[in-house]
Amino acid sequence: xxNIDQPTEMTATEGAIVQINCTxxxxxxxxxxxxxxxxxxxxxxxxxxxxxxxxxxxxxxSFLSRSKGYSYLxxxxxxxxxxxxxxxxxxxxxxxxxxxGTQVVVTP
Amino acid sequence: DADVTQTPRNRITKTGKRIxxxxxxxxxxxxxxxxxxxxxxxxxLIYYSFDVKDINKGEISDGYSVSRQAQxxxxxxxxxxxxxxxxxxxxxxxxxxxxxxxxxxGPGTRLLVL
Numbered sequence: 001x002x003n004i005d006q007p008t009e010m011t012a013t014e015g016a017i018v019q020i021n022c023t024x025x026x027x028x029x030x031x032x033x034x035x036x037x038x039x040x041x042x043x044x045x046x047x048x049x050x051x052x053x054x055x056x057x058x059x060x061x062s063f064l065s066r067s068k069g070y071s072y073l074x075x076x077x078x079x080x081x082x083x084x085x086x087x088x089x090x091x092x093x094x095x096x097x098x099x100x101g102t103q104v105v106v107t108p
Numbered sequence: 109d110a111d112v113t114q115t116p117r118n119r120i121t122k123t124g125k126r127i128x129x130x131x132x133x134x135x136x137x138x139x140x141x142x143x144x145x146x147x148x149x150x151x152x153l154i155y156y157s158f159d160v161k162d163i164n165k166g167e168i169s170d171g172y173s174v175s176r177q178a179q180x181x182x183x184x185x186x187x188x189x190x191x192x193x194x195x196x197x198x199x200x201x202x203x204x205x206x207x208x209x210x211x212x213x214g215p216g217t218r219l220l221v222l
Contacts, residue, residue: 031209042198042213043151087150091209094139094158094202095166100150 004099006088011105012078020073020102022088031091032064032071037101038084046086047073078106111135112214114199120220121189129184129217131199139204140182141211142166142174144195151198157182158204189221 003025012018024032031050035043049055049064049071061074075082085101112133121127131140142154143166153166155174163174171193175183186193196218200211 033210040196040216040218042215045210045212048210089151094204094209095141095153095156096151096209096211097153098151100148 004088004090004097006086006099006102008100009103009105011107013107014078014080016078018075018078018104020075020086020088020104022071022073022099024069024071024088024090024099026069026090026092026097028092029066029090030093032062033089033091033096034060034062034071034073035087035089036084037087043087075104080106080108082106112199112201112212114197114214114217116217117215118218120222122222123190125189127186127189127219129186129197129199129219131182131184131214133180133199133201133214135201135203135212136179137201137203137212138179139202140176141200141202142172142182142184143198143200144168144193145198145216146195154184189219191221194219194221 006022034046037043047062054063059076064071083106085103087101088099089096115130138159141156143151145151152168154172156164157176173185196216198216199214202211
């Protein structure tokens with residue numbers, strides 16, 4: 001089975017950096033996804049890591065360590081519009097298994 | 109136009125009623141999925157289909173059924189709705205080819221069962 005853990009909520013100030021950690025235990029691992037979801041809206045794809053290391057995409061970066069079952073999403077230069085839920089998901093056998101999400105609150 | 113559409117966007121129904129939620133996609137993807145989202149529980153997979161002739165149960169399929177009418181259409185039915193099926197329902201699609209398991213979500217259907 002799968003077990004995916006991420007913090008429930010994080011608060012940070014506009015312009016700051018926030019790191020959202022995700023740990024997972026899964027069989028048939030085939031990659032780690034991060035999605036962003038604003039309240040009442042659909043999740044939107046942010047990043048995908050299948051190999052160990054850091055993937056950078058503008059203000060967002062994602063890191064994966066397969067041996068440790070660990071990933072993080074790094075949000076830099078936070079903006080008010082980054083206030084949202086961030087979902088960590090593992091990809092076993094062509095499906096996605098989601099964590100419960102981390103609510104990021106950006107304050108002025 | 110949106111690549112993944114869901115109808116209706118909002119629905120209120122009564123306990124015991126049969127309802128159908130519909131999903132259509134123009135992405136040309138073979139794989140389609142139905143999820144429900146409840147506060148604090150994240151997204152949970154109800155059913156998924158890897159092609160038109162393939163239907164698979166997810167982790168919470170009890171009380172639900174699906175139909176894959178075409179590559180572009182995947183419907184979710186609640187045969188006899190109950191209040192604990194009140195949730196936000198999402199349809200998603202993916203290409204499924206090697207390295208392309210990214211899923212793309214529809215806008216969601218908010219369902220209230222009274």
